[in-house]
Amino acid sequence: MRRLALVLLVSGCARTIAPVDVSVSDEQAQLERGRYLATSVMVCGTCHARRDWSRYAGPPKEGTEFAGSGDIARDEHFSPKFSFFAPNLTPHHLGPWSNGEIARAVVFGQGRDGRGLFPYMPYFEYRESLARDDLSALISYLRTLPAIGTDPPGPQRFAMPRFVLDGLPEERPLREKAPQPGAPEYGRYLTEIAGCMGCHTRADRRGLPIGAPYAGGREFIVPAPGGGIVRSANLTLDDAAGLGRWTKERFIARFRTATVETARQQVVEPGGFNSVMPWWAWARMNDGDLGAIYDYLRTLPPTREPFARWSP
Numbered sequence: 664m665r666r667l668a669l670v671l672l673v674s675g676c677a678r679t680i681a682p683v684d685v686s687v688s689d690e691q692a693q694l695e696r697g698r699y700l701a702t703s704v705m706v707c708g709t710c711h712a713r714r715d716w717s718r719y720a721g722p723p724k725e726g727t728e729f730a731g732s733g734d735i736a737r738d739e740h741f742s743p744k745f746s747f748f749a750p751n752l753t754p755h756h757l758g759p760w761s762n763g764e765i766a767r768a769v770v771f772g773q774g775r776d777g778r779g780l781f782p783y784m785p786y787f788e789y790r791e792s793l794a795r796d797d798l799s800a801l802i803s804y805l806r807t808l809p810a811i812g813t814d815p816p817g818p819q820r821f822a823m824p825r826f827v828l829d830g831l832p833e834e835r836p837l838r839e840k841a842p843q844p845g846a847p848e849y850g851r852y853l854t855e856i857a858g859c860m861g862c863h864t865r866a867d868r869r870g871l872p873i874g875a876p877y878a879g880g881r882e883f884i885v886p887a888p889g890g891g892i893v894r895s896a897n898l899t900l901d902d903a904a905g906l907g908r909w910t911k912e913r914f915i916a917r918f919r920t921a922t923v924e925t926a927r928q929q930v931v932e933p934g935g936f937n938s939v940m941p942w943w944a945w946a947r948m949n950d951g952d953l954g955a956i957y958d959y960l961r962t963l964p965p966t967r968e969p970f971a972r973w974s975p
C-alpha cells in the first residue's frame with residue numbers, strides 16, 4: 664500500500680514535455696544528411712535491428728535494420744528477469760507519431776504516451792549534444808524508410824521501476840546548428856553524437872561510468888555461443904595503452920576492416936574472439952569525419968589503466 668502511494672505521488676510529478684519543434688522536409692540535402700547520420704554516425708540501426716551474433720561484430724539480420732530488435736535483455740545481457748527491446752523505427756510503428764513526438768523521444772526520452780524511455784536508448788547523450796538541424800534531418804529520413812511490419816518480441820520488463828523511468832525525461836535547450844567540418848568543435852560533436860564514450864569508459868554493474876573517460880576497459884560479455892569477455896580499447900593518447908602511436912591513416916583504415924557484407928560472411932566459432940563494437944556501421948562514415956574524430960581523441964589526456972582486451 665505504502666509503495667503504491669509512493670508510486671502515485673512520484674509519477675504525479677512527472678512532467679509532460681512539449682513535442683520538439685523540428686523542420687522536417689523531403690528536400691534532397693536534408694534526407695541525405697539524415698540518412699548519413701542514422702546509418703553511419705549515430706547508427707540507430709545497431710540497436711533497432713535484430714543482430715546475428717554468430718558473425719563478426721553482430722551484423723544486422725537481412726532486412727531488419729531500423730525494424731526493431733529482439734529481446735536485448737535476454738539475448739545480449741543474459742538477464743532472464745528483464746526483457747526489453749528497441750522498437751521498430753519504420754512507419755509501421757512510427758507512422759501515427761507526429762514529427763515533434765519522435766524528436767521528443769530521441770532527445771528528451773519521453774514516449775508518445777508520456778512514459779519515460781529506458782535510458783539504454785541514449786537520450787541522455789543526445790540531449791546534451793545533438794543540434795536541432797541534425798535532429799530535423801534525422802526525422803526527415805526516418806519518414807522515408809519503407810514500412811517493415813516486424814512485431815515486438817514481447818512485453819517489456821525494465822531493470823528500473825516505472826515511477827523512476829517516468830521521472831527521467833528532461834527538457835534541455837538544444838543548439839540550433841551542428842558545427843560544420845573544419846570548425847574546432849566538429850570532431851567532438853561527431854564523437855558525442857556517435858556515442859563512443861559510453862562503451863569506451865569503464866562502468867560499474869549498473870552501467871555508471873567509474874573510469875577515466877575514453878580510457879577503455881569496459882567489460883562486455885560477447886552475446887555469441889561460447890561467450891567470452893571483450894573489453895573496450897583505450898582511445899586516449901597513451902603511447903602503449905592507447906592510440907598515441909596511431910597515425911590518422913591507421914585509424915581510418917581500422918574502420919574499413921568490416922562492412923555489413925564482410926561481417927555477415929565472417930563466422931565466429933563458438934568461444935572465438937568477437938567484438939560488441941558495431942564496426943560494420945561506422946565503416947560507412949567518410950574519411951573526413953573519421954579524421955575529425957581522430958583529431959578530437961588526440962586532445963584527451965593520456966591515461967593508462969592496464970587490462971586484457973579479451974578473456975575467452
Ligand code: HEC
Nearest residue numbers: 705706707710748749750765768769774780781783784785
Ligand atoms: C544503444 C541502443 C540504442 C541506440 C543507439 C538508439 N536507440 Fe532508440 N531505443 C533503444 C531502446 C532500447 C528503446 C526502447 C526504450 C523503451 O521502450 O523504454 C528505444 C526507443 C526509441 C524510440 C521510442 C519508440 C517508442 O515506441 O517509444 C525512438 C523514437 C527511438 N528509439 C529512436 C532512435 C533513433 C532515431 C536513434 C538514432 C539516432 C536511436 N533510437 C538510437 C535503443 C537505442
Ligand code: HEC
Nearest residue numbers: 857858859862863893894895896917938939940941945956
Ligand atoms: C558498443 C560498445 C562500443 C561502442 C559504441 C564503440 N566501441 Fe570502440 N570498441 C569497443 C570494444 C569492445 C573494442 C575492443 C574490441 C575490438 O577491437 O573490436 C573496441 C575497439 C575500438 C578500437 C580499436 C583499437 C585497436 O587497438 O584496434 C577503436 C579505434 C575504437 N574502438 C574506436 C571507437 C570509436 C571512435 C567509437 C565511436 C564512433 C567507438 N569505438 C564506439 C566497443 C565499442
